[in-house]
Amino acid sequence: MPLFSWTGNPWVDGGLAVIVAKAGKENVEHLTKADLDALVSDGVWLAKANRQLKTFTMVVGVNSPLTNPSLKKNDKGFKQYCEMIQSLAKSAIADTGGEYRCEACGERPATKVLAKYKKEVARDWFPLAGSIGSDAQALPAASRTARICSLCLLSVQFLPLGAIIIGGKIACFQSIYPELTQLIVAEVFKETQDKLNLLGSDEKLSAVGQGKGTKESLTMLLKIFTELQRNRRILELPPHASLNVWLFSNSGQEPDCDVIEIPNEALLFIWDAARTYRREIETILHREPKQISHQLLECIKRKTEYSGFYPFKSSKPASKGLFELYQTKVLGNSLASLRLAEWLSFEIEFRLSGGDKNDKKLLAKLQKENAYWNKDKTVIAKLNGIIAQLVIFQLHSPTWFSGSFPQVQHPILDFLA
Numbered sequence: 001m002p003l004f005s006w007t008g009n010p011w012v013d014g015g016l017a018v019i020v021a022k023a024g025k026e027n028v029e030h031l032t033k034a035d036l037d038a039l040v041s042d043g044v045w046l047a048k049a050n051r052q053l054k055t056f057t058m059v060v061g062v063n064s065p066l067t068n069p070s071l072k073k074n075d076k077g078f079k080q081y082c083e084m085i086q087s088l089a090k091s092a093i094a095d096t097g098g099e100y101r102c103e104a105c106g107e108r109p110a111t112k113v114l115a116k117y118k119k120e121v122a123r124d125w126f127p128l129a130g131s132i133g134s135d136a137q138a139l140p141a142a143s144r145t146a147r148i149c150s151l152c153l154l155s156v157q158f159l160p161l162g163a164i165i166i167g168g169k170i171a172c173f174q175s176i177y178p179e180l181t182q183l184i185v186a187e188v189f190k191e192t193q194d195k196l197n198l199l200g201s202d203e204k205l206s207a208v209g210q211g212k213g214t215k216e217s218l219t220m221l222l223k224i225f226t227e228l229q230r231n232r233r234i235l236e237l238p239p240h241a242s243l244n245v246w247l248f249s250n251s252g253q254e255p256d257c258d259v260i261e262i263p264n265e266a267l268l269f270i271w272d273a274a275r276t277y278r279r280e281i282e283t284i285l286h287r288e289p290k291q292i293s294h295q296l297l298e299c300i301k302r303k304t305e306y307s308g309f310y311p312f313k314s315s316k317p318a319s320k321g322l323f324e325l326y327q328t329k330v331l332g333n334s335l336a337s338l339r340l341a342e343w344l345s346f347e348i349e350f351r352l353s354g355g356d357k358n359d360k361k362l363l364a365k366l367q368k369e370n371a372y373w374n375k376d377k378t379v380i381a382k383l384n385g386i387i388a389q390l391v392i393f394q395l396h397s398p399t400w401f402s403g404s405f406p407q408v409q410h411p412i413l414d415f416l417a
């Protein structure tokens with residue numbers, strides 16, 4: 001039996017994935033005691049990295065010995081943190097038996113390391129863990145402190161190195177294919193580590209997406225997927241793969257946790273888009289509005305139309321391929337209905353461009369902005385009128401039409417059939 005395995009707890013697994021990546025392994029089951037000893041060592045590397053990461057305080061608040069202002073003098077907190085990390089690493093493997101099981105992994109005995117420092121498992125060691133005297137937290141209902149094992153506590157200390165921020169919260173990924181999560185975290189960790197190496201020792205590093213909306217995180221996912229395809233780590237997404245994103249906030253007075261699912265279709269969209277349309281999406285994301293509800297990742301989550309793919313003022317619409325990919329993968333529209341829409345727009349353009357001054361004016365408005373969003377409500381009314389006419393003509397005299405539309409001869413009849 002392997003010494004380490006996934007626990008099902010998103011925070012612990014997020015940290016474990018960083019440990020696996022730092023040890024240069026591909027899977028948690030390949031991790032050995034020697035790997036863990038080597039990468040924790042005297043704890044200094046982890047302490048230094050976490051001290052520079054802004055996500056660290058988001059994961060464990062400000063009461064960790066590493067960040068607690070009262071322990072700043074003579075680096076007391078830093079030293080204590082290193083000591084505690086080493087103790088956790090030692091007991092992570094050595095601990096057996098014990099009265100209580102860990103409530104995160106259910107496998108190992110609850111830690112005794114924190115008690116030696118007269119500390120309890122509270123949110124400065126485990127996200128959202130409640131403690132006696134602090135009922136603001138969620139787990140385990142403030143009746144007693146949480147029982148967590150040394151390995152789970154240690155793993156969480158690595159989590160900030162593999163975390164990105166989505167909409168102001170820390171995001172941890174979870175999938176029924178843990179290898180997918182492992183690859184995503186490994187890419188985030190690699191980027192975090194590269195940035196840390198370029199930073200002065202007193203400088204702080206923001207995580208991807210920190211202080212921003214969702215576009216940076218989506219750009220990151222696209223980048224990760226491109227990278228996985230480029231280095232051929234994954235050629236195709238596993239069938240039915242979906243991604244749970246656990247979003248949590250552990251600092252301040254309003255700790256919170258939310259889980260969103262990026263369903264299989266949406267994930268397939270991001271995967272295919274990364275292969276062919278990454279640059280185009282990045283250009284569109286660049287001009288994305290600030291309201292989160294209008295941002296692409298949010299629209300993917302909600303399965304709603306994304307305005308960035310439509311023309312607006314001077315912005316061009318998305319390419320046909322990208323538009324179709326979104327319509328079919330995320331919104332679930334069939335290719336037949338898209339062909340019908342394409343045929344309708346072809347006929348509308350054909351008629352209006354050969355019409356009078358008013359027709360040409362209407363055509364210009366249609367090409368500039370999605371008719372549904374135009375403040376001038378007569379645009380959509382006129383458009384509906386033309387579509388109704390087209391349908392009647394099509395049903396009664398299919399030969400009337402321009403006939404030059406390349407793929408579909410009688411789309412409405414085909415569609416109705």
Ligand SMILES: [Zn+2]
Nearest residue numbers: 102105149152
């Ligand atoms: Zn545990």
